[in-house]
Amino acid sequence: MDNIEIQKIRNIGIVAHIDAGKTTTSERILFFTGMTHKIGEVHNGQAVMDFMKQEQERGITITSAAITTEWKDHQINLIDTPGHIDFTVEVERSLRVLDGIVMVFCAVGGVEPQSETVWHQADNYKVPRIAFINKMDRAGADYFQTINMMNEMLGANAVAFQLPIGDEADFNGIIDLITMKAYSYRELDMFESEIPSNLLPKAQKLREQMIEKLADFDENLMEKFINGIAISEPDIRNAARYAVLNLCVTPVFCGSAFKNKGIRLLLDAIVDYLPSPVDRGIITGRDANNPEVIISRKPHISEPLTALAFKITNDAYVGQQTFVRVYSGELHSGSYIFNSTKQKRERVGRILRIRADERTEITSLKAGDIGALIGMKLTTTGDTLCNENDTILLENIRYPETVLDMKIEPLAIKERDRLGIALSRLALEDPSFKVRFADETEETIISGMGELHLEIIADRLKNEHKLDVNVGKPAVAFRETITREAEHTYRYKKQTGGKGQFAQIAFRLEPNPGKGIEFVDRVKGGNIPREFIPAVEKGFREIVEKGLLAGYPMVDIKFVLFDGAYHPVDSSEMAFRMCTILGMKEIINKTAPQLLEPIMKIEINTPDEYMGDAIGDINRRRGKIENMRRHRKGSQKLNGTVPLMEMFGYASALRTISSGRAAFSMEFLHYTPLPKSIEESIIEERRKKKAERD
Numbered sequence: 014m015d016n017i018e019i020q021k022i023r024n025i026g027i028v029a030h031i032d033a034g035k036t037t038t039s040e041r042i043l044f045f046t047g048m049t050h051k052i053g054e055v056h057n058g059q060a061v062m063d064f065m066k067q068e069q070e071r072g073i074t075i076t077s078a079a080i081t082t083e084w085k086d087h088q089i090n091l092i093d094t095p096g097h098i099d100f101t102v103e104v105e106r107s108l109r110v111l112d113g114i115v116m117v118f119c120a121v122g123g124v125e126p127q128s129e130t131v132w133h134q135a136d137n138y139k140v141p142r143i144a145f146i147n148k149m150d151r152a153g154a155d156y157f158q159t160i161n162m163m164n165e166m167l168g169a170n171a172v173a174f175q176l177p178i179g180d181e182a183d184f185n186g187i188i189d190l191i192t193m194k195a196y197s198y199r200e201l202d203m204f205e206s207e208i209p210s211n212l213l214p215k216a217q218k219l220r221e222q223m224i225e226k227l228a229d230f231d232e233n234l235m236e237k238f239i240n241g242i243a244i245s246e247p248d249i250r251n252a253a254r255y256a257v258l259n260l261c262v263t264p265v266f267c268g269s270a271f272k273n274k275g276i277r278l279l280l281d282a283i284v285d286y287l288p289s290p291v292d293r294g295i296i297t298g299r300d301a302n303n304p305e306v307i308i309s310r311k312p313h314i315s316e317p318l319t320a321l322a323f324k325i326t327n328d329a330y331v332g333q334q335t336f337v338r339v340y341s342g343e344l345h346s347g348s349y350i351f352n353s354t355k356q357k358r359e360r361v362g363r364i365l366r367i368r369a370d371e372r373t374e375i376t377s378l379k380a381g382d383i384g385a386l387i388g389m390k391l392t393t394t395g396d397t398l399c400n401e402n403d404t405i406l407l408e409n410i411r412y413p414e415t416v417l418d419m420k421i422e423p424l425a426i427k428e429r430d431r432l433g434i435a436l437s438r439l440a441l442e443d444p445s446f447k448v449r450f451a452d453e454t455e456e457t458i459i460s461g462m463g464e465l466h467l468e469i470i471a472d473r474l475k476n477e478h479k480l481d482v483n484v485g486k487p488a489v490a491f492r493e494t495i496t497r498e499a500e501h502t503y504r505y506k507k508q509t510g511g512k513g514q515f516a517q518i519a520f521r522l523e524p525n526p527g528k529g530i531e532f533v534d535r536v537k538g539g540n541i542p543r544e545f546i547p548a549v550e551k552g553f554r555e556i557v558e559k560g561l562l563a564g565y566p567m568v569d570i571k572f573v574l575f576d577g578a579y580h581p582v583d584s585s586e587m588a589f590r591m592c593t594i595l596g597m598k599e600i601i602n603k604t605a606p607q608l609l610e611p612i613m614k615i616e617i618n619t620p621d622e623y624m625g626d627a628i629g630d631i632n633r634r635r636g637k638i639e640n641m642r643r644h645r646k647g648s649q650k651l652n653g654t655v656p657l658m659e660m661f662g663y664a665s666a667l668r669t670i671s672s673g674r675a676a677f678s679m680e681f682l683h684y685t686p687l688p689k690s691i692e693e694s695i696i697e698e699r700r701k702k703k704a705e706r707d
């Protein structure tokens with residue numbers, strides 16, 4: 014198994030709008046691929062459920078970061094991709110490590126906003142895709158309407174590779190337009206037969222359309238097509254593979270995951286059309302010692318090691334698992350690797366391959382493969398692993414801002430420490446989740462990308478860490494910044510008997526729009542000894558994290574340290590840190606500080622008749638609709654922006670406005686200054702709360 018060549022690996026993700034059937038499809042893929050080992054043992058519907066239950070009991074679920082399985086002599090690594098918009102960052106992260114996507118659509122709902130967002134992300138990362146139209150058994154299922162939507166809304170150049178047999182509840186088979194055979198289903202079995210005569214003309218027409226589309230990208234096929242020369246199955250498959258790899262077309266397949274139909278043919282398509290790591294080609298990074306230099310590596314075992322740690326999970330059975338994708342070279346268990354992000358060496362312990370029903374220990378992971386490392390202490394998500402003599406630094410994974418805060422505390426005071434440990438573990442696993450301790454209110458605050466994100470964190474504390482917690486209402490994560498430059502000199506002095514404390518700094522704060530937090534040291538002539546400079550930076554960053562105006566983290570500020578003074582005996586790191594913290598508190602009012610609020614991009618799909626009300630409602634929420642276009646017949650797609658703080662309870666408001674027929678999705682866009690009146694009331698509220706506590 015370990016030596017399956019790279020061409021036979023498929024690193025794929027299954028992506029879908031929530032509820033379209035991603036989970037069910039993944040489960041069935043694992044079931045049917047697993048079943049090839051167990052044929053004869055399981056032959057009824059109950060078996061699927063048994064298999065899944067067993068899987069859960071062993072602590073492996075289909076939500077594992079990556080699961081390996083096999084189909085027709087190929088290795089498929091199924092990489093978990095989250096379904097909810099709150100996790101677009103997770104989607105981006107998984108797009109980095111997968112080579113191809115199966116896009117699952119619901120045959121009733123068609124293309125929904127979240128699929129659109131992910132589709133465009135996949136475009137950005139140039140990830141080849143095939144489509145699976147699921148739920149063909151449901152009332153209202155419409156295969157061709159969904160294909161039309163893919164073309165109109167996604168520009169997918171979607172081409173039917175199959176024709177369903179029977180509608181809705183009567184859906185019981187699939188015609189493969191390449192083999193021109195019909196496949197029907199009884200329980201878990203699939204039977205091949207001739208195409209029913211009533212469907213033959215339609216199948217022939219669709220086959221012709223498919224070939225014509227593919228011929229646009231394949232000369233051989235075009236020539237045969239034009240000259241009426243017989244076209245073989247491999248002719249079509251080769252052309253289709255090329256067209257998928259180059260993002261020219263999206264082949265469309267169909268089925269009902271729930272009813273076990275269409276999964277085997279989908280697996281064939283994954284093997285036939287989605288890329289192997291070789292097709293993905295070279296990967297580039299920077300020289301870790303010399304960032305100007307770009308380095309590229311081929312997906313080959315003979316190249317130096319390049320690997321990316323893309324997810325860390327904690328598992329009750331094996332502890333911390335660090336999931337890595339190896340791009341080039343080979344990663345051996347028990348060897349030392351160099352973490353070029355952290356600039357440190359680390360020993361790789363065991364390497365595990367995660368399967369649906371077991372974990373197997375392997376001795377190495379080769380170029381193109383994905384697996385879990387056990388016992389990594391220093392490596393965190395996004396780090397590059399390589400050889401010490403051949404360093405490379407891959408682009409780190411981008412994380413958007415957290416926009417919601419939630420207070421959290423243990424039910425039992427004595428669990429405080431355990432909660433702290435559990436939260437920092439979760440933050441390590443998920444860098445888009447943050448924890449901080451607010452001094453003035455003595456509260457632990459967790460921050461995430463949306464309500465669901467925080468709810469899931471709270472659930473995980475309960476289920477995985479067995480911690481009962483109280484959580485507050487989610488609140489908008491404001492930010493603080495400054496709008497005016499100011500200079501200040503601050504002296505920190507406590508010299509009354511014994512060893513005293515002394516530090517003095519002269520510094521300037523500057524607005525730093527779009528450039529984040531910066532610390533610049535311009536001290537000359539040793540007025541502050543070298544060893545104390547990091548303490549100044551530390552004090553500055555502590556304040557930046559806690560904020561000064563209303564207790565929110567600060568953004569876009571540059572701190573320039575240009576002078577200072579010290580005392581040969583009384584100066585210490587502590588003194589310089591305190592000096593900076595107190596100095597910052599004094600200067601802040603000279604800098605015209607300001608509160609910023611998160612603005613969200615919103616997209617609403619609504620039937621025409623509710624459009625006016627939906628727009629009016631967004632306007633009342635200080636938002637604006639900037640763009641509207643026809644979505645499908647009788648409905649509109651509205652795009653605009655709206656402040657997050659006005660959006661609590663929006664889902665139910667929109668339901669009321671539209672009798673449940675409109676849908677929306679939202680994601681973080683940027684921070685802008687809060688209107689003055691709102692800013693004042695927030696600061697005032699904060700002051701009151703603090704006074705109550707004191």
Ligand code: GDP
Binds near residue numbers: 096147271
């Ligand atoms: P996810 O949110 O995309 O992971 O969707 P799930 O796989 O959890 O499916 C959502 C719901 O749709 C569940 O109740 C499934 O049982 C159901 N479902 C999934 N696939 C099918 C299908 O092919 N036909 C029908 N009728 N229901 C399905």
